[in-house]
Amino acid sequence: MAKSTHAVLLFTLLFFCYVAMALSTKDLFGEELGVSSVAKKQGHKHSGFSQAECPGACQFRCSKTAYKKPCLFFCQKCCFQCRCVPPGTYAHKEVCPCYNNWKTKSGGPKCP
Template sequence: MIRSASSFFFIVLLFSCTVMAASEYIINGELGMSLAAKKQKHKHSGFSAAECPGACQYRCSKTSYKKPCLFFCQKCCLKCRCVPPGTFAHKEVCPCYNNWKTKRGGPKCP
């Protein structure tokens, strides 16, 4: 009897925590977003140094000049803490990344 009562209270506690988390999820306006959708959503800024290589690997995945692209992308990511979404263009999402220029005035970041 004691074991079944403690199991019952554990289940009630677990259920109440789940309901609280779900209500917070709904309150924050994220009801329609699944976990997969959240992963695909581009994070505009706040990359850590550990996230830059992965973001740049994807950014430079379709270029034929991978080595220089990765070098400059990682340099830009470490400075700007941002990498534009996709493999090309969309630089307006990251102003620092977009506005950093070379000495000759060309774009520094791929």
């Protein structure tokens, strides 16, 4: 086979692997995307929090942001109101409708 044929086959294989991975809800190691292994091992729940559980859930939710203080402030405010914090450090807000649907006066999302 010619070198160009090998290159096309390799590109096609890599492309299909990329597409399969992008469509998957799991990462390369089989972990569910957006939920840390620590949270899974601790039986992390997403809703029904007491006010005492909100700071810990928000600490994890805001762990990767560069804006920790505002993230923690608004996350805890939302958690106290909604009794729910989405899994992971970003996105997945659809798991907590109250958290997801609470908007600022200008219409932006209130909860991180």
